[in-house]
Amino acid sequence: MMSVVAAPAGRRERKKLATRAALRRAALRLALRDGVENVTAERIADEADVARRTFFNYFSGKEEALLATAALGAEAVVARFRARPPRESVLTALRAAVLEVMDGGSDGDDDLAGREHVAVLRLIRRAPSLLPQQLSVLAAQERALAAAIAERLELPDDAYARLCATTAFGALRVVLDRWLERAGDDVTPPLDVLRAEVADAFAMLAGGLDR
Amino acid sequence: MMSVVAAPAGRRERKKLATRAALRRAALRLALRDGVENVTAERIADEADVARRTFFNYFSGKEEALLATAALGAEAVVARFRARPPRESVLTALRAAVLEVMDGGSDGDDDLAGREHVAVLRLIRRAPSLLPQQLSVLAAQERALAAAIAERLELPDDAYARLCATTAFGALRVVLDRWLERAGDDVTPPLDVLRAEVADAFAMLAGGLDR
DNA sequence: GTGCATCCGTGCACGGCGTGCACGATGTCC
């Protein structure tokens, strides 16, 4: 089974995809090796063997290049949600979608995408300069998720759909943040705990937050 | 009754506060007059009659200067929440805090702060470059709100407090966004509708989101 | 007030950023 994105058609399209991916991974590699603050657009371009100007044809800045990896994860959640059977309630489908993505999304790549995503989240925690852009990425996916929820309910995009989408991604952000907080600098924090806390958070949302 | 911030003591402190406020309002004035994309750090500094270098002593960039106005609103919500009687449930106190801030927060200033805040929110809708920073401002206040919730419950800062804080600000963001969306370019959209939708959103959160 | 320590505003310089533009190279279509 192929990834979430459709297969490219012509050679031109394939090369563009390859260049974009090369830049994205070059940015991640440099940030992990030298630290986020020492990454410049020029270095990323050199690492990917293209011109500085070309880098800016693909990304608006180093932050966007770094967070492109994180964006893939958020997009995957939306895609998985759309693939869930329509009989499930919204929150049930959302919880399942999140857990599927965490488990590697049935990619055969030894969950390489998942490891990269966790690495990016760690970078963000240490480099506050990336936080605004990450939140922006999530906000963009919130809109997509709200549209998907509205389709599922066969209702127009209303307050409920938007609220669900925002709340779901918000909960995900809180859970991941707390998970990374406790994990410190360990190589691989326990995944079971993460899964359990995701389930807990969604249960709170479903049952009502008031106390 | 004085504003949320404590009164300044020495002359030095007062001057700093005045300079910061002057820069903040200068930024807002320029953005409203010339458009966000035509605002530069140098113009803001000139408008406030200080050097460019001085501007950067107060704000890290034009976005932070513009969003300082919005940050005041978010901080006010947290402050009002802390002032609510501890007997109220978390969501009840939060809803009341939000509505209090919307009603001008008992400032005698003819709700000038409120008008400025709405103006900034309009700017953000038209200028996507401000969105990341706005979300970052909200995220910072989420932490403060989570701490306040934890204190109220006399519990350590746990998942519930964080989830409540994130969800509350998320709901507020969604409601405000939809409100501005429908209002278009009207001078002053109906406030009653906004109040009602805030109440609706908090009711959804309290009752549980699942469908 | 006088002296002193501290803090603040300012100018300068520098490297990085993001973009408009023009031109040559490469893929695409018939």
Added chain:
DNA sequence: GGACATCGTGCACGCCGTGCACGGATGCAC
């Protein structure tokens, strides 16, 4: 294989954000 669209690249420009050093204003103790 020729016309056309698209992409990569170099160049130039203005803006950004910061380290540094210096002079003036402020606060404090006496």
